Structure formats: structure tokens, C-alpha cells
Amino acid sequence: MSSVASASSSRYRDGVRAALAVAATVWFFGASYGLTARSAGMGAVAPLVMSATTFAGSAQFAVTSILGASGGTAAAIAAAVLLNARYAPISISVAQLFQGPRLRRLLESQLIVDESWALSSRGDGRFDRRILLGAGLLLYVSWVGGTAVGVLAGDALGDPRDIGLDGAFPALFLALLVPQLRSPRARAAAVLGGAIALVLIPVTPPGTPIVAASAACLLGLRRRP
């Protein structure tokens, strides 16, 4: 029993430390977002409001790149909404962690972001509420704070890609995927989901591959052997 408890508390500490490393990375991307949003003509206030309300990097970057390339308003909205549609299945996967009044669940759910969700996963299909909300809050502050710095003084910072931060996210998600693969069914579903995403990347708008990949969960309907 004590070994179980210590394994879970060491996993919790590992989660907290990882959240700090990820928060630093997210801060950098927030600053980069603030800078690019401002140069794409979004002004100073709108990017900050967007970071505080949308709180999802890929969709926000998509909007700035479409606006920066003089793309239309409808195209920017469609791309960002499609990119964030993955949060519907993601939020369903952690629904059970949220209790209490509806308004409280609504507010707490806004701390769900790819990284807080992934860090909180315990590897057996269950999630840790403390890590989801704790990491979510830390990442929220980093993202909004980074955006503010980027909007005001972004020129002073380099491109986060120069220090390889774009390669850190897929490695993080992979590290969090590995403990999920204990059962044959989970392995099959992960391979199928990854394959669906891979095939769809070149032929569908960004965002679609992840949403379509979630269909691989339907393997869960098969009877256990």
C-alpha cells in the first residue's frame, strides 16, 4: 500500500516538475504569439484578450498567420474553430473530474489545454484533477503573461524555434502516451488514431486530423476478448 502511495506521489511530483518545464516553454510561445499577432495587425489588446479567453496556442497562431497573409475573417475563424474542436473529445475524457455547480465546472474546464490534460493523465485511462487544474492554472498564467511580454517587447526575444521548443511538445506527448499503451486495445487504438491523423494531414484543413482520429476510440465498443 505504501509503495502504491509513494509511486503516486512521486508521479505527482514528476508531474509538477514537468509542468514547470512546460510552462517555461509555453511562456516563450506566448511571447512569440504576442509579437506575431501584433505584427499581423491585431493591435495590442486583442491578442491579450484572445490569450485570456481562447487559451489555445495552435488556433491563435493560425489566426495570426491567416491575417498576416491577408486572409479573410471567415477563413481565420473557421481554421481556429476547427483546430479547437479537439477540445470537445478532450473535455469529455476528463468530464468525471468536474463536480459541483454548473458555473464552477464551466470555469474550471477552461483550464483544459493540451499540455495540462496530457500531464494529468495517469496512464490507466484516468486523470489527476490536482495536476489538470494546477498545471492548467500555471500554463494559463504563463501563456497570458508571455503574450503580454510579446505584445510589448517581443522584438527583444528570439524565435522559440531557434531553441528547439517546437520539438519539445511532440516528445512530451509521446512520453505521456507510452504509459497509456499497456493494453492491446489501447495500443491498437493509438496506432489507428495516429494513422488517421497522418493520412489526413495533407488532405484536410489543420485541426481535422485530430478530431477525425478520435473515431479510433470506437474500438472500445468491441467486446473484450
Added chain:
Amino acid sequence: MSAVWLIVLVVGVATVVFKATGPVLLGGRELPDRVASVVALLAPVLLAALVVTQTVGGDNELVLDSRLAGVGAGVAAIAARAPLPVVVIVAAAATALVRALV
């Protein structure tokens, strides 16, 4: 309303709704067995899809670049049972190194 603020408003509302879907509609409720076994697979499936899109995803195309080196180094760190923060740092360093060299 300017186009920028229209985007901020619509995307913001849509994202709030997406993130609230599970917690507000299903929060605190036990799911039927069959639904639960589908939902249990969301984590491995979505993580696998995120790994793929963040490693080789581009704007409507597959892009093979130094992120692959980062993920490769991450795999080595994971295999060596490195803690998560180490995996993240090793992957960033390998990505940056290959990007600087190539």
C-alpha cells in the same frame, strides 16, 4: 465591430463551449459501461494524434524537419526512463542542435 474583434469573440466563445462540453454536460456523472470504454481510449488516441501532428504536421502537408530529431532524442530519453522534464529538455536541445547544423 472590427474583423479582429469579431474573430476574438467567435473563436473565444466556440473554444469555451468545446472545453466545457464534457465537464458541464457529463461532469460528476458515472458513464454507462460502453461509453466509458470508448472514453477511456480517448487519451491514447488523442495523444497519438497530437504526437503525429506536432511532429510532421505542416500547413496542409507533411513536413519532415528537425522536430523529428527532437522526437527521436525524446524516444531515447523515454527508453532510458528519464523523468518528464528531462525528456522535454533533451528533445528541445536535439531539435535546436539539428536545426542549427542543417
